[in-house]
Structures are given as C-alpha cells and as structure tokens.
Amino acid sequence: MENNEEIRKLFKLYLEGKADPQQEETLLHYLDSVKNDDGQFSDLIQEAWGEEPSTREDSSRVDQEFEEIMAKADIRRQQKSQRFRVLQYAASIVLVCSVALGWYSYKGNQVEPLEVIEMFSRTTLQGEKLKIILSDSTVVYLGGSSTLKWPSRFVKGRHRNIRLEGEGFFEVKRDTFSPFVVHSGSIQTQVLGTSFNISAYPSDNIFSVAVRTGKVSVSEINKGVLKRLSLLTPGMKLDYYNKDQRYIVSTENTEDINSWTTNRFIFKDDNLATMMGKLERYYKVRFNLKSPSLANSRQFNATFNQKSIREVMEQIRMMSGGNIHYKITKDSLITIWGEGCK
Incomplete structure (x- = not known):
C-alpha cells in the first residue's frame, strides 16, 4: 500500500483505536521503510486532540499520579527507530488524555485507607x-x-x-x-x-x-x-x-518579643490584676488580692530581668509609692493588700 491517502486513513484509525492487527502491521511496516517527516501526521493528531473533552482535571494530584505511572512503566524518551518516534508523538495524546485521566478517575473511585498519624x-x-x-x-x-x-x-x-x-x-x-x-x-x-x-x-x-x-x-x-x-x-x-x-x-x-524565654519579663501599661495573672504563669506562685480596689487602680511599666519573685514584688511595692504591701508564705502564696487593709 503506497497511496499516501490510504496511509493517512490507517493512521487515523490507529489514533482512534479502530485499526485491526493487519492494518497496524501495514502502518508499522510503512513507518519503518519510508523516510517520513515526524510531523507529517500532525494535523491528524491535532484533530484527535480537538475531539477530547474541554473540561479536564488538571490538579497536582493528576500530575503526581501520571508521573508515578510513567516511572513504573519505565518509558524511554530516546527511541532508535523512526517508527517509535512518530508513534510516541501520537501516543502522548492518548497517554495524557486517557491514561492519566483514566487513572485519576480510577483512583478517585477507590476508597483509600486513611493514613493514621500519631x-x-x-x-x-x-x-x-x-x-x-x-x-x-x-x-x-x-x-x-x-x-x-x-x-x-x-x-x-x-x-x-x-x-x-x-x-x-x-x-x-x-x-x-x-x-x-x-x-x-x-x-x-x-x-x-x-x-x-x-x-x-x-x-x-x-x-x-x-x-x-x-x-x-x-x-x-x-x-x-x-x-x-x-x-x-x-x-x-x-x-x-x-x-x-x-x-x-x-x-x-x-528584642522584647520572646524575652520571656530568657526570664526577662516586660510589662507595658498593665494593671495589677494583669500583672498577677502573668506572674503566676512565669513563676510557680498564687496570688490573693485582699484589696480589690488595687486591681485596676493604676498601670505599671516595668522590666524584670532574671529577678526572683521576691525581688519582683519588692519593686512593685516601691513603684506604688509604698501603697501596696505583700506577704509571701512558704507554700508560694502571695497576699497583697493596700493601706488600711491586711
């Protein structure tokens, strides 16, 4: 069969998956024996591509699955025969449109076991x-x-x-x-x-x-x-x-953002109630405020760098002008009161 039009018809049947074994053998023999331009059937390939559905799944998962298929199949990019170069060009459409999407469709319908991460x-x-x-x-x-x-x-x-x-x-x-x-x-x-x-x-x-x-x-x-x-x-x-x-x-x-990690505690415009809450977390202590009016009576700005809780409380007392008093017991309870209240 030497009529080029008949060869084109065979190639079209091949792309559509309708060629019988004898027709495939004829086409392959032609590709092996004749000097062909790899792009002479490009119009048929473009036509086959144009008939593919316009809506595709282009997610990264499809790409990943397709790469796995290609790796497992061990497809060689370099072919010695001109026949394989032409058919590889045509098969790329079939692989992308049917194999990858078909594999994704198959995987999508499977119930994959959930990966348990501790x-x-x-x-x-x-x-x-x-x-x-x-x-x-x-x-x-x-x-x-x-x-x-x-x-x-x-x-x-x-x-x-x-x-x-x-x-x-x-x-x-x-x-x-x-x-x-x-x-x-x-x-x-x-x-x-x-x-x-x-x-x-x-x-x-x-x-x-x-x-x-x-x-x-x-x-x-x-x-x-x-x-x-x-x-x-x-x-x-x-x-x-x-x-x-x-x-x-x-x-x-x-420099102040993570100062607490090095035992440098910074207070900016904090009232006594806020300071007590933070100090309880920084130090292993508990507070008992016997003068509720002190909780929001004033705001403090202070930095305590590598200070013990007793040093911290003493500095708070001095900043209050002596109006705040405290007592630390052995069980780490700190009682705070103001003038006229004990």
Whole structure:
C-alpha cells in the first residue's frame, strides 16, 4: 500500500483505536521503510486532540499520579527507530488524555485507607518552660500553663497544622510548599518560615501575635469562614479581643518579643490584676488580692530581668509609692493588700 491517502486513513484509525492487527502491521511496516517527516501526521493528531473533552482535571494530584505511572512503566524518551518516534508523538495524546485521566478517575473511585498519624500533646505547669523540636526541625518554646498539640510528622505539600493554648514562641523551619499554621481559639496564624510569639490563654480576653522575623498572616475563623485580619512584619503585634471580636495592630521592639524565654519579663501599661495573672504563669506562685480596689487602680511599666519573685514584688511595692504591701508564705502564696487593709 503506497497511496499516501490510504496511509493517512490507517493512521487515523490507529489514533482512534479502530485499526485491526493487519492494518497496524501495514502502518508499522510503512513507518519503518519510508523516510517520513515526524510531523507529517500532525494535523491528524491535532484533530484527535480537538475531539477530547474541554473540561479536564488538571490538579497536582493528576500530575503526581501520571508521573508515578510513567516511572513504573519505565518509558524511554530516546527511541532508535523512526517508527517509535512518530508513534510516541501520537501516543502522548492518548497517554495524557486517557491514561492519566483514566487513572485519576480510577483512583478517585477507590476508597483509600486513611493514613493514621500519631498526635502528641504536652502541657506545662506554672513557672515551667519547655523547648520542643518538631519533626520538620521547627523549634517551639512553650510557656507556663500552656498546651501544645502537634502531629508526629508532617506530610509534604500539606499544611503543618498545630494547636496552641497558652503562650509559645516559634522558630519555624521554612517550607514554601507546606505552610505552618497555628490554631488558637478563633485565631489562625500562618507562616512559611519565620519566628513569632503567640499568647492565647483561654482565660484571657486578649490574644496576641507578635513577629520577630519574617511575615505572619493572622486570620479569624467565624462560623467556618476564614477572614484575614492583618499581615504582620518584624516588630508588629496584633491584639485580638475575644469578647467583641475586634483587633488592633501596634509596634514592639523585636528584642522584647520572646524575652520571656530568657526570664526577662516586660510589662507595658498593665494593671495589677494583669500583672498577677502573668506572674503566676512565669513563676510557680498564687496570688490573693485582699484589696480589690488595687486591681485596676493604676498601670505599671516595668522590666524584670532574671529577678526572683521576691525581688519582683519588692519593686512593685516601691513603684506604688509604698501603697501596696505583700506577704509571701512558704507554700508560694502571695497576699497583697493596700493601706488600711491586711
């Protein structure tokens, strides 16, 4: 058969999968014996492509599955015969349109067993600090009276989700394809690789996120809807008020953001009640305020660097002008009162 038009008809039948064994043999013999331009049947190939469905599944999962098929089949890109070069050109359409999509359809209909990944959880005591290294080499410094929950390992290409209640400073290992996400109540903090501090105690009205290096995206989850609040850069801090769901963004010295990890405790415009709550977490103590009026009577600005709790209380007494008195008992109970009340 030497009529070129008949050969074209055979090639079209081959692309459509309608050629019988004898017709295939004739076509292959022609391709082996005749000097052909690899592109002489390109119009037929384009026509076959044009008849494919316009809607395709182009997700990364299809790409991954197709790569696995190609790897398992050990398909060679270099062919010695001209026949294989031409048929490989034509078969590329069949592979992409039918094999990959067919495999994805098959996989999509299978019930894949769920991969079980062990979850870890750690809760610290009052006055306790803990350093935790996650499977991706991310370092977490967990503050007192805090709980961290995380998976034993992270899956490449998926979000690295963990949960925090309390305070933690994070030094996240960068992974562009696997964002690191911290869930704290209704606040979600997402990064690729950076260092930042989160204070999110369930008993507190204010949750805060402060960035030391890199960029951090802070979002709010409300009734299943995720809404970005702000994109923070170094030296920025977001305070989220749980009760009325509002937030403010301010600036902070980057060196102060994780100061608590080195026993340097900083208070800025905090009242006595707020200070007592934080000191209970930093030190293993309890407070008994016998003069309720002192709780919000004034605000304090102070830095306690490597100080014992007794030194801290003495400095608070002096800052109050001698109006605040305290007593520390052996069971770490600190009683506080004002003038005229004991």
